[in-house]
Amino acid sequence: MKPMKYAFFLGCLIPAREPQYENSVRKIAPELGMELVEMEGANCCAPFSIQSLDYVSWLALAARNLCMAEQMNLNILALCNDCYESLLATNTILKENHEVRDKVNEILADVGLEFKGKTDVKIFSDALYEDVGIKRVKDAVKKPFNGLRVAVQPGCHLTKPKRIHFKQQMGVIALDELVNATGAVSVPYERKDACCGGPLRGINDEVALRVAKQKLDSIRAAGVDCIVTVCPFCFLELDMGQLEIRRHLKEEYDLPVLNFADLLRMAMGMKLENWEIKAHRIPITKILNMAGAK
């Protein structure tokens, strides 16, 4: 069996805005034999906003988290697509480019650290697929969502860009299979690999909403019961975004959005708490009733 102990990288957005996602992961993981070790003192992954400002600051901050995992002698488990991208890209660049690595290590030396390139970065869905395995996930499903039609929203940085994702589309295939393992069906739709618009939040909200609308139009056309994602930005953009699109672009959808961890948790027979249900702007009541229904 593969080692299933991880340095648990929570990131900024999830504890601040989506504690229900964190809660689901903490509940599922031990049931599937995954051990999560807290990263005490870890800092922000340095997402795109920070990368936009300064290249070296980005790499140094991300590398500092990687160094922590190296010292723990563990691989990093990320929950957020953006954390995943930032840490994975930094890890790849610093492993491949010695000139940049030396420069970053010079900075890290000031805080007593050195990047050695001994850790790997995984995102939650990939860890479930590659380490836990579909069979074990399936075996853990006690209340399958039989017949639930799901639009999977992989989120861009689960698989893009391919220069750091050597397994290319595997992340999306893994997520599809994981959704299917809960008894639900991942339904294909036209703009599945397209961005949700989330990264432009706070920079250009209007454009962000118009991009989200393209996505939601395409999902609605596929005739699904709900959207399932692993990315906290996609979650916010597609869930809260529906309310804003209703207000500003006068288009109405009724597409509940769930994080995959929530879907799996329910399929494993663990109920969502009231506060977690209420954290969804688009009510998920009809989905709750479908766990183990048939």
Add this chain to the structure above:
Amino acid sequence: MHQVANTPRGRGVLACIQCGRCTNSCPVARVVQEHNPRKLMEMIILGLRSDVLSEQLPWYCLSCFTCLDRCPQGGDVGETIFAIRNLAVRQGNIPEGILAQAKNLFENGRVVTPSRMALVQREKYGLGREPVVDVEIVQKILRRTSFDRLINKGS
């Protein structure tokens, strides 16, 4: 062009053949006429510095990296955008939203901080205490890279 090409992440501009696949694959170009990745690369190649770095142009990209995966040349518009942004912020062109995140990062070690309400809920729902960030280390690193001076320039 060479200033961009010599900036980390900007080298791809040298490979651009102006085929326009980036624009065709761009989700933002579908809704914003002003954002045209191919044209942006052309402007860089032609050396239209002030046009490229001014106002909105650097800030439409989602960093979804679709163009990166579709570019037949490894031309990297999605990467080049970061080179342009790094140059633009040094001229004081920083969107407020990004500046706010950067200041948050410097002060608290993270770009998004939980509200007091979220922290109370955390305890209440058994998620344990707030994850602690070692802010001192973050500030040491960011002072060393002159990040602090960069964000002071934007405010």
